[in-house]
Amino acid sequence: xxxxxxxxxxxxxxxxxxxxxxxxxxxxxxxxxxxxxxxxxxxxxxxxxxxxxxxxxxxxxxxxxxxxxxxxxxxxxxxxxxxxxxxxxxxxxxxxxxxxxxxxxxxxxxxxxxxxxxxxxxxxxxxxxxxxxxxxxxxxxxxxxxxxxxxxxxxxxxxxxxxxxxxxxxxxxxxxxxxxxxxxxxxxxxxxxxxxxxxxxxxxxxxxxxxxxxxxxxxxxxxxxxxxxxxxxxxxxxxxxxxxxxxxxxxxxxxxxxxxxxxxxxxxxxxxxxxxxxxxxxxxxxxxxxxxxxxxxxxxxxxxxxxxxxxxxxxxxxxxxxxxxxxxxxxxxxxxxxxxxxxxxxxxxxxxxxxxxxxxxxxxxxxxxxxxxx
Numbered sequence: 001x002x003x004x005x006x007x008x009x010x011x012x013x014x015x016x017x018x019x020x021x022x023x024x025x026x027x028x029x030x031x032x033x034x035x036x037x038x039x040x041x042x043x044x045x046x047x048x049x050x051x052x053x054x055x056x057x058x059x060x061x062x063x064x065x066x067x068x069x070x071x072x073x074x075x076x077x078x079x080x081x082x083x084x085x086x087x088x089x090x091x092x093x094x095x096x097x098x099x100x101x102x103x104x105x106x107x108x109x110x111x112x113x114x115x116x117x118x119x120x121x122x123x124x125x126x127x128x129x130x131x132x133x134x135x136x137x138x139x140x141x142x143x144x145x146x147x148x149x150x151x152x153x154x155x156x157x158x159x160x161x162x163x164x165x166x167x168x169x170x171x172x173x174x175x176x177x178x179x180x181x182x183x184x185x186x187x188x189x190x191x192x193x194x195x196x197x198x199x200x201x202x203x204x205x206x207x208x209x210x211x212x213x214x215x216x217x218x219x220x221x222x223x224x225x226x227x228x229x230x231x232x233x234x235x236x237x238x239x240x241x242x243x244x245x246x247x248x249x250x251x252x253x254x255x256x257x258x259x260x261x262x263x264x265x266x267x268x269x270x271x272x273x274x275x276x277x278x279x280x281x282x283x284x285x286x287x288x289x290x291x292x293x294x295x296x297x298x299x300x301x302x303x304x305x306x307x308x309x310x311x312x313x314x315x316x317x318x319x320x321x322x323x324x325x326x327x328x329x330x331x332x333x334x335x336x337x338x339x340x341x342x343x344x345x346x347x348x349x350x351x352x353x354x355x356x357x358x359x360x361x362x363x364x365x366x367x368x369x370x371x372x373x374x
Contacts, residue, residue, distance in 0.1 A: 003092060004091065004092040004093075004094075004095035004096050004099065005078055005091065005092065005095070007095070007099065008078065008095055008109060008112060008113065009078075011107075011108060011109035011112060012108055012109060013108060013109045013110060014108065015108050019135075019136075019139035019140075020139055021139060021141070021143060021144065023105050023106065023107050023108070023111055024107070024111045024114060024115065024141040024144055025144065026105045027098065027101055027102055027105045027107050027111060027112075027115050028115060028118065028144060030101035030104070030105070031097075031098060031101055031115060031119050032122075034118050034119045034121065034122030034123075035118040035122075035129075035144050035145055035146065036146055037121075037122040037125075038068075038121060038122070038126050038127065038128060038129050038146070039128055039129075039146055039147075039148040039221075040128065040129045040130070040131055040145040040146055040147045040148065040149075041056055041060075041128065041129070041130045041131070041147065041148065041149045041150075041151065041217050041218075041221055042131055042133065042142065042143075042145050042147040042149070042150045042151070042177050043056070043130065043131065043132045043133065043150075043151045043153065043217075044133040044136075044137045044150065044151065044152055044153070044174040044175070044177055045133075045151070045152050045153030045154050045155065045174060045187070046153070046154050046155055046156040046170070046256070046258055047153065047154050047156065047256070047258050047259050047262065048153040048154060048187075048210050048213070048262075049071070049132045049133070049153055050071040050072075050132055050236055050239070051210045051234065051236055051239055052151060052153055052210045052213050052214050052217075053069050053070070053071050053130050053131070053132045054069060054071065054083075054130075054234050054236060055210055055211060055213075055214030055231035055234045056069075056130045056151075056214045056217050056218050056221075056231075057069040057083065057086070057130050058086070058214075058230045058231045058233075058234050059214055059215065059218035059226045059227075059228075059230050059231050060127075060128055060130070060218050060221065060222070060226075061085070061086055061230070062226065062227060062230030063218070063222055063224075063226055065126075065127040065128050066084075066085055066124070066125065066126050066127045066128075067083075067084075067085070067086075067126055067127065067128050067129070067130060068082070068083065068084045068089075068117070068120065068121035068124060068126040068128075068129045068130070069082075069083045069129070069130040069131070069132075070082055070083075070114070070117040070118075070129070070130070070131045070132060070142075071132045071236075072110070072113070072132060072134050073354050073355070073358065074358060075236070075237040075238040075253065075354055075357045075358050075361055076237040076238075076358075076361045077091075077361070078091050078113075079091040080237065081113060081117065082094055082113075082116065082117045082120055084120060084121065084124045084126065085124070089117075089120050089124075091116075093120075094116040094117065094119070094120040095112065095113075095116045097116065097119050097120070097123070098112060098115045098116050098119055099112075101115075102115065108141075110134050110141055111141045114134075114141040114142055115141075117129075117131070118131075118144075118145075128221065129145070131145060133174070133177065136170075136173040136174055137173055137174040137175065137176050137177040138173045138174075138176035138177070139173075140177070142177075143176070143177045145177075146179070147177065147178070147179050147182050148182060148183070148220075148221055149182060149183045149184075149185060149217050149220045149221045150175070150177055150178050150179075150182050150183070150184045150185070150195075150200075151184075151185045151213055151216075151217045152171070152174055152175060152184065152185070152186050152187065152188070152191060152195070153187050153210075153213055154187050154188060154208065154258060155167050155170055155171045155174065155188060155191065156170075156256060156257065156258035157170070157256075157257070157283070168194075171191050171194055172194060175191065175194055175195055175198050176198065178195065178198040178199050178200055179199065180199040180201070181199065181200075181201035182199070182200060182201060183200070183201060183202045183203075183204060183220040183221075184200040184202070184203050184204070185203075185204045185205075185206055185213060185216045185217045185220060186203060186204070186205050186206065187206060187207070187208040187212075187213050188208070189205045192205065202220070204216045204220055211228060211231055211232070214231055215228055215231070237251075237357070237361065238251050238252065238253040238354055238357040238358075238361075239252060239253065240252050240263070240266060243350075244348075246344040246345075247339055247342035247343060247344060247345070247346045247347050247348050248268065248270060248346075248347040248348070249339070249347070249348040249349075249350070250267065250268075250347070250348070250349050250350070251349075251350045251351070251357050251360070252349070252350075252351050253351070253353060253354035253356075253357050254351050254352065255278075255279065255282060255352065255353050255354060256282050256283070256287070257282075257283060257286050257287060257290065260287050260290045260291060260351075261290070263351065264290065264293070264294075267294070267349065268347070270346070270347035271294070271295040271296065271346065271347065272294040272295040272342075272346075272347045272348065272349040273295055273297040273298075273299065273338040273339075273341045273342045273346060273347070273348050273349070274291050274294055274295060274297070274298050274299070274323075274338075274348075274349050274351065275298075275299045275301060275331075275334050275335055275338045275348065275349070275350045275351070276288075276291065276298070276299075276300065276301070276314070276350070276351050276352030276353075276356070277300075277301050277302050277303040277305075277308050277309070277311075277314070277331065277352050277353050277355070277356040278308070278309055278314060278352040278353060279305060279307040279308055279309070279353055279355075280307055280308070280309045281307060284309060284314065284317055285317055287352065288317055288318050288321055289321055291349075291351070292318075292321035292322060292323055294349060295323075295347075296322075296323065296324055297323060297324050297325075297326070297338070297341050297342075298315075298318045298321075298323040298324070298325045298326070299325075299326050299327075299328055299334045299335075299337055299338045299341070300312075300314040300315035300318060300325065300326070300327045300328070300334075301314075301327075301328050301329065301330070301331045301334035301356070302314070302329055302331070303331065303353050303355040303356040303358075303359050304355060304359050305353065305355040308353065308355065308356075311327045311328070311329050312327055314327070315327035331356055331359045331360050331363070332360060332363045335348070335350060335360065338350075
């Protein structure tokens with residue numbers, strides 16, 4: 001029998017019969033509805049969800065609670081998604097707990113992972129769970145929680161084929177997770193009327209930084225002030241991650257225009273060789289135009305995601321933006337080529353998709369295991 005990890009990797013991430021909550025509810029019922037054993041903070045939005053989720057985790061833990069948190073997608077490993085008590089849970093155990101029931105109901109990959117996280121939290125007797133939504137909110141597998149607090153980090157035009165083609169439509173899909181009487185924390189004040197119409201008992205408008213949102217959420221959950229220092233050391237793989245100095249190398253999973261807009265002013269002032277893979281539904285021309293201000297060289301590559309633009313197509317889209325463009329199919333080889341182009345005095349930016357960074361981490365882990373056993 002394949003390992004839990006291999007089995008999860010073989011599952012489809014997309015529902016064959018459309019999005020909905022029927023399968024996840026059926027799966028959780030078989031597991032005894034573990035999501036009802038603890039109150040939750042539900043984090044929805046376009047960007048910043050994972051970092052905000054882990055910051056809320058840290059703040060609640062510093063206040064004395066035993067906390068479980070769930071993020072997606074992962075970059076370094078599948079185990080990155082599920083934390084209990086500030087540490088990665090035993091991923092194999094968590095998936096084994098739900099595997100039989102998941103197979104019976106025909107659960108998708110994300111539904112399996114969500115159920116595994118929620119059941120792991122119940123088994124660990126957490127005081128609170130902080131859960132990041134996957135896509136949208138209304139039909140997302142995480143929309144099963146007893147949410148005391150809902151956080152909306154930001155709203156941008158993303159996943160428009162599923163969520164709608166206006167920010168208003170997308171915000172409505174995300175805020176559909178609100179339970180009557182819940183406190184809603186917003187990074188953008190324009191969504192307060194919508195939050196109240198969805199049943200929010202209170203609305204807190206915070207500054208748009210991840211830390212400000214996390215503090216407002218933790219304080220709303222606890223009903224008292226928290227110490228921000230507990231969250232200041234939170235860092236996730238692939239989020240403005242500094243990987244080298246000669247050349248300077250930064251990995252960031254900015255995967256849409258809003259993410260690129262956040263990233264650009266935070267980069268050290270250098271000329272960059274940009275390595276990117278971009279998903280076809282992310283308005284790639286706009287992302288490429290924005291990235292083109294960073295330097296003269298662009299290395300197109302292709303992540304393992306089935307939604308990634310082909311390397312030749314991405315290279316073709318990049319050419320109008322005054323870049324010297326190269327197409328390198330394998331992500332690891334693309335990064336090596338960028339390092340050569342940058343030299344020891346230059347800089348490399350690897351971006352465009354968290355799937356690209358996950359592929360690079362996976363290859364790095366395989367190479368490490370090979371060298372350790374060779």
